[in-house]
Amino acid sequence: MTTTATTTTTAAHRAGPAPVVSFQRVSKSYGAVRAVAELHLELYPGETVALLGPNGAGKSSTLDLLLGLRHPDAGAVTLFGTTPQRAIAQGKVGAMLQSGGLMEGVKVRELVKLARDLHPRGYPLDQILATAGITDLAERMVDKLSGGQEQRVRFALATAGANDLIVLDEPTTGMDVSSRQTFWGAMRKQAQQGRTVLFATHYLEEADEIADRVIVLHRGRVLADGTAAEIKARAGARRVTFDLDEPMDRTALSGLPFLTSLTVSDNGSAAGSGRRTVRIQTQDADATVHALYGLGCYPHNLEVSGLGLEAAFIALTTASDTTPATAQETAR
Ligand SMILES: Nc1ncnc2c1ncn2[C@@H]1O[C@H](COP(=O)(O)OP(=O)(O)OP(=O)(O)O)[C@@H](O)[C@H]1O
Numbered sequence: 001m002t003t004t005a006t007t008t009t010t011a012a013h014r015a016g017p018a019p020v021v022s023f024q025r026v027s028k029s030y031g032a033v034r035a036v037a038e039l040h041l042e043l044y045p046g047e048t049v050a051l052l053g054p055n056g057a058g059k060s061s062t063l064d065l066l067l068g069l070r071h072p073d074a075g076a077v078t079l080f081g082t083t084p085q086r087a088i089a090q091g092k093v094g095a096m097l098q099s100g101g102l103m104e105g106v107k108v109r110e111l112v113k114l115a116r117d118l119h120p121r122g123y124p125l126d127q128i129l130a131t132a133g134i135t136d137l138a139e140r141m142v143d144k145l146s147g148g149q150e151q152r153v154r155f156a157l158a159t160a161g162a163n164d165l166i167v168l169d170e171p172t173t174g175m176d177v178s179s180r181q182t183f184w185g186a187m188r189k190q191a192q193q194g195r196t197v198l199f200a201t202h203y204l205e206e207a208d209e210i211a212d213r214v215i216v217l218h219r220g221r222v223l224a225d226g227t228a229a230e231i232k233a234r235a236g237a238r239r240v241t242f243d244l245d246e247p248m249d250r251t252a253l254s255g256l257p258f259l260t261s262l263t264v265s266d267n268g269s270a271a272g273s274g275r276r277t278v279r280i281q282t283q284d285a286d287a288t289v290h291a292l293y294g295l296g297c298y299p300h301n302l303e304v305s306g307l308g309l310e311a312a313f314i315a316l317t318t319a320s321d322t323t324p325a326t327a328q329e330t331a332r
Contacts, residue, residue: 017045018081020165020196021066026075028061028220035061037220038075043198045164048191050207051200053217054317059200060098062217063169066198067095079165087165091120094163096154096171102142109138112156119161132156133182147174155183159190166190168199172206184210204310214309218317228309235312235319238285242292242299244276256291258284260315275300281311 021043028036035058043049051059064070065077068084079087087093103111112129116122129135132155137145145153151174158166166187172180187210191197201207207214208228216224216231224231237260254262261281266274278299282288285304292299307315 019043020045020047020080021198022076022078023062023065024076024078026065026072026077028058028065028070028072035220036065036072039220039222041215041222043165043196045196046191046194047213048187048197048211049199049213049215050211051198051215051217052202052204052207052313053200053223057217058220059217060169061220063095063097063167063198063200067093067097067167091161092164093167094158094161094165095167096151096158096169097167098169098173102145102150102153104143106142107138108134108140108142108145108153108156111142111153112138112160115157115160121162122160123162128156128160131159131186133179148176148179151175152179152183155186159186163195165196165198168197170200170202172201172203180206204308204313208309216313216316218320223320224316231316232307232309232312235307235315237281237283237307237312237315239305239307239311240280240282240285240288240292240302241305242278242302244278244297244299246297248276248278248295248297252295253278253280256280256282256288256295258282258288260318281307281315 019042021041023039023041026036026039027034037058039058039062051062053059061070065072066079066084068077068088077084080090080092084093106114109125109129112134113125116125116128126135129138132152134149134152134156137149137153140149142153151171155171158168168187172183175183184206187197187199199206199211212227214224214226214228214231215222224234226234248264250262250264253264259280259282263279265277265279280288289302289304
């Protein structure tokens with residue numbers, strides 16, 4: 001059984017540096033729920049990696065295993081060639097997780113100082129506050145922060161020292177647009193300094209813009225692993241848009257080959273006689289368009305384009321949901 005992750009990462013890095021993170025066939029179940037299933041994954045120095053997946057795909061469980069907060073039922077997780085606990089004790093890992101409240105009854109400055117003082121390679125306090133964009137919040141009590149401000153403080157705690165690996169679970173949830181920009185600007189700087197950044201996100205545009213590698217998790221397995229462009233190509237889907245002047249039987253259109261979705265919008269003329277815009281998603285645009293002409297209609301303004309990451313992600317996970325597990329293994 002060979003997964004995409006195995007072939008992609010080992011081929012690309014066989015002769016390169018040692019992995020920063022290594023999951024060797026790791027499984028984790030909670031009772032009857034299998035959250036992580038024989039996950040095989042390697043991350044390398046300087047990579048910025050987005051972990052994507054629908055709700056319940058196993059992203060948080062994967063990050064918890066990576067940070068040694070949970071133990072695998074089978075397989076092994078190593079960071080920098082050692083256990084997660086040792087790597088963390090050596091100050092190599094900074095993490096920003098969704099769960100867990102911030103310590104109460106202290107000021108932001110005091111909390112950040114504590115994290116900095118605990119770090120073997122802590123940065124100057126003012127620098128940490130400025131990088132996280134919380135200089136003006138330094139004297140505020142931690143329990144008086146808004147959700148987005150709390151996120152920025154978590155970010156400061158995760159970057160209080162020189163970490164070689166930064167792990168972020170949905171880091172920008174609750175942040176406004178400008179905080180997000182500041183946040184990702186700071187993360188880019190970390191990556192430019194050769195650090196590995198791994199973040200789980202639901203914002204596909206963030207993965208597209210920020211990550212140089214995107215890992216799609218589904219049912220605790222790696223469904224796709226590559227650049228955002230590779231993921232889009234792997235989804236294989238294209239969007240075809242055209243206008244029709246004549247009324248067209250929707251059933252005929254929905255019978256076109258390789259179709260994965262169809263939308264027909266009336267452009268407003270009376271009694272359905274006006275121009276309609278048809279939007280199709282297809283696994284094979286050439287075959288679909290060929291068959292379209294075979295229906296005897298004359299499409300105007302025909303456009304064929306690639307999918308965005310979001311549509312590719314939906315196409316991949318939907319295809320996986322309709323494919324039996326054994327067939328998926330063979331396909332990969
Ligand atoms: N402590 C737990 N006890 C029982 N089941 C759990 C526990 N934690 C997670 N699960 C289940 O394991 C599966 C994976 O959950 P996980 O939180 O890792 O997914 P996720 O991809 O992070 O989801 P989300 O995007 O919704 O945060 C889900 O089916 C979830 O319900």
